[in-house]
Amino acid sequence: MIYADFFQVLADIVGAILGFLQNIVSPIGEFMVMWINYVLVIFPENNLIPYIVLCIIIVISAIIVNSYWSGDKQPKHLKEKGISFASTGEDNPL
Amino acid sequence: MGAPKNMIKGFIFMGIYITITIVIPYLTFTYIKGLEIEGIPIILSQEDYDTIIYWVTAFGLVISGCAFFTFSSPKQSIRKGSFALIQVILNCLYLWSYKFSGATDIQIDISGGGINGYVILGIQQFILVFMGIYFLTITIKIYDLVDFTVNREKIRKKRWGIV
Numbered sequence: 498m499i500y501a502d503f504f505q506v507l508a509d510i511v512g513a514i515l516g517f518l519q520n521i522v523s524p525i526g527e528f529m530v531m532w533i534n535y536v537l538v539i540f541p542e543n544n545l546i547p548y549i550v551l552c553i554i555i556v557i558s559a560i561i562v563n564s565y566w567s568g569d570k571q572p573k574h575l576k577e578k579g580i581s582f583a584s585t586g587e588d589n590p591l
Numbered sequence: 592m593g594a595p596k597n598m599i600k601g602f603i604f605m606g607i608y609i610t611i612t613i614v615i616p617y618l619t620f621t622y623i624k625g626l627e628i629e630g631i632p633i634i635l636s637q638e639d640y641d642t643i644i645y646w647v648t649a650f651g652l653v654i655s656g657c658a659f660f661t662f663s664s665p666k667q668s669i670r671k672g673s674f675a676l677i678q679v680i681l682n683c684l685y686l687w688s689y690k691f692s693g694a695t696d697i698q699i700d701i702s703g704g705g706i707n708g709y710v711i712l713g714i715q716q717f718i719l720v721f722m723g724i725y726f727l728t729i730t731i732k733i734y735d736l737v738d739f740t741v742n743r744e745k746i747r748k749k750r751w752g753i754v
Contacts, residue, residue, distance in 0.1 A: 515720055522723025529722040533687045540649070540684075548649040555656035559601060559663050567594035568665025571751050 601663025608658040612651035612685060617644060643689070650685035657681060667746045672736035679732050683725045686718060 541547050624640050657678040664671035739746065747753075 515717065518720050518723070519716070522726075523716070523719045524723070525726045526719035526722035529683060529726050530687060530719065533683055533722075537684060537687070543645065545645070545649055545652075548652045552652040552656035555653070556605070556659050559660040560598060562670065563594045563597050563601075563663050567597055568668055568750065569593055571747075571753075 597663040597665070601659040601661075604662035605655050605659040608655040609651065612654050613648055616647045616651075620644060620647075646688035647685075650681060650688055654678060654681045654685055665750065667739050667750075669736070669739050669743065672732070672739045676729065676732040676736055679725065679728050683722060683729075686721060686725070689718065 620640060620643055657674050661671055661674040661678055664674065
């Protein structure tokens with residue numbers, strides 16, 4: 498019974514928030530739905546292989562990019578060129 | 592943070608996204624499919640179930656891959672900003688694919704025990720509101736990306752400890 502009351506209160510709160518947001522956010526949502534419907538047409542149906550391949554490609558490219566440029570230190574090719582990210586006006590700013 | 596740490600972080604978040612976007616929806620729909628209320632079986636049609644699971648898996652995979660790229664990238668980097676934006680857009684497609692697959696208007700047939708009927712779960716309005724919120728998220732992500740690009744020099748100097 499306590500659980501039922503709790504869920505009722507929760508549902509009322511969520512309902513109130515959604516009711517308040519509906520008039521503002523729903524029109525934007527409809528716009529989103531419009532372009533999403535166009536985009537979804539290009540996604541293949543009943544074939545998971547393209548998605549699996551895409552996922553693998555993204556992961557492998559992330560690994561490669563991270564190996565070459567982890568972001569924690571200045572890349573060698575920039576150091577060799579003398580690009581120092583100095584503030585404007587100093588030597589060789591990027 | 593070095594490359595291995597970046598990648599570990601990426602794999603952890605990829606795992607989280609796989610759980611959220613594929614495993615949990617899969618288990619939920621599988622549970623609903625075989626659910627019985629007071630001995631009355633609730634029948635989610637096999638076709639609806641298959642379509643839902645297909646889209647959930649398809650977009651879940653791509654979103655998880657993007658999550659790996661996003662979370663394995665350095666903080667405030669342009670590539671992190673770009674993939675975070677792509678990920679949000681994919682999240683919209685993922686969410687809308689529930690509607691596309693019929694999951695926002697699920698008809699659950701209840702039969703047996705002298706009762707015949709059906710219940711329709713209509714959550715389309717809820718998704719529309721959610722889409723509106725996603726639009727605002729996309730706007731923020733675009734702002735982030737512009738910010739990372741414009742302040743690239745400053746961000747890099749700070750990250751590399753160059754005064």
